[in-house]
Amino acid sequence: MFQNLKLGVKLNLILLSVFLVIILLNGLLLSNVLQKNAEQEVKDKALVLIEVMTSVREYTSKQVNEGTIKKLSPALEIDGQFAKTSVPGYSAREVFSNLQKRDQYSDFFYKEATLNPTYIRDKADKFEANIVENFRENSDLKEQVGFRSISAGDLFYIARPLQIKSESCLVCHSTPDRAPASQIKTYGDQNGFGWQLNEIVGTQIISVPASKVFEEARRLQLLVVGILAAGFIVAAVILNLFLKVSIISPITKMSKWSRDVSTGDLDADFEHKPNDEIGVLAASVNRLKVSLEMAMNMLKQNPDHS
Ligand code: HEC
Numbered sequence: 001m002f003q004n005l006k007l008g009v010k011l012n013l014i015l016l017s018v019f020l021v022i023i024l025l026n027g028l029l030l031s032n033v034l035q036k037n038a039e040q041e042v043k044d045k046a047l048v049l050i051e052v053m054t055s056v057r058e059y060t061s062k063q064v065n066e067g068t069i070k071k072l073s074p075a076l077e078i079d080g081q082f083a084k085t086s087v088p089g090y091s092a093r094e095v096f097s098n099l100q101k102r103d104q105y106s107d108f109f110y111k112e113a114t115l116n117p118t119y120i121r122d123k124a125d126k127f128e129a130n131i132v133e134n135f136r137e138n139s140d141l142k143e144q145v146g147f148r149s150i151s152a153g154d155l156f157y158i159a160r161p162l163q164i165k166s167e168s169c170l171v172c173h174s175t176p177d178r179a180p181a182s183q184i185k186t187y188g189d190q191n192g193f194g195w196q197l198n199e200i201v202g203t204q205i206i207s208v209p210a211s212k213v214f215e216e217a218r219r220l221q222l223l224v225v226g227i228l229a230a231g232f233i234v235a236a237v238i239l240n241l242f243l244k245v246s247i248i249s250p251i252t253k254m255s256k257w258s259r260d261v262s263t264g265d266l267d268a269d270f271e272h273k274p275n276d277e278i279g280v281l282a283a284s285v286n287r288l289k290v291s292l293e294m295a296m297n298m299l300k301q302n303p304d305h306s
Pocket of ligand 1: 061076084086087088089090093112113114116117118119120122162163164165166168169170171172173183187192201202
């Protein structure tokens with residue numbers, strides 16, 4: 001079947017198959033690499049941010065709460081108000097909301113998702129509560145990562161357990177009567193109490209937008225496929241032109257010429273200038289024509305020789 005096709009069709013079929021194989025390999029390999037890169041990029045962002053937020057918590061706990069405010073006002077009251085700035089969870093949230101005001105971070109999220117939170121906005125939703133349960137059931141688990149889809153697109157999240165490691169946390173989170181009166185005035189006495197030492201009360205979860213990064217990877221892949229396709233089209237056009245000029249058209253001419261010769265038109269030589277294989281063939285057929293001519297002449301002069 002393939003053998004019966006014209007040279008040009010054969011060449012284009014071969015080119016097309018090579019192109020398809022390369023596109024397929026490119027698809028498998030490149031999309032894998034780009035996908036991994038994109039994943040690494042969002043992971044790196046999330047990782048840096050979660051470390052920064054943990055540092056903010058530590059700073060507030062050690063330097064703001066114990067180091068400054070508690071010394072100035074043991075009841076953690078400033079101007080008759082609860083000193084919120086002494087609370088690690090508060091400062092972490094405020095720092096992050098400042099970050100979110102910058103355009104490029106507006107769709108990043110940070111939450112200290114807690115099963116029984118002091119501040120109700122920190123209440124874990126179903127998805128986050130599941131993550132907390134996993135940490136509670138498996139104490140070796142130090143991190144959970146994954147993707148979560150929301151209406152605005154895909155988010156990549158890193159979650160770490162929030163564990164009560166120090167007795168000092170329990171001043172405000174065990175029973176309302178131990179907590180500063182001003183805290184109760186601000187946050188009430190219903191939520192964020194009854195926590196135990198070493199209990200995992202929630203998860204610190206950071207989410208970074210992933211859709212854009214993955215779109216970028218897909219765009220890059222399309223661009224590579226586009227460049228490859230354009231390269232193949234240019235190569236195909238050049239090869240087709242070359243095939244036509246150097247092989248097909250001389251061969252077509254030669255077959256017309258030999259048809260003429262076979263019907264007795266022995267006047268013209270076959271003309272082909274380039275010194276390539278077709279040129280060699282042309283020289284041979286011209287010699288063949290001369291021999292044929294000589295044989296015919298001999299035949300004409302000596303008719304009874306046959
Ligand atoms: C001075 C009292 C106080 C101390 C000490 C304190 N917290 Fe809190 N904590 C609060 C208050 C008040 C909030 C709510 C702050 C807000 O987000 O407005 C809070 C919020 C949190 C949250 C976020 C979830 C929630 O309840 O809203 C976590 C988690 C948390 N604290 C853990 C800890 C840990 C761990 C420690 C010890 C390192 C600690 N806290 C020490 C008072 C305290």
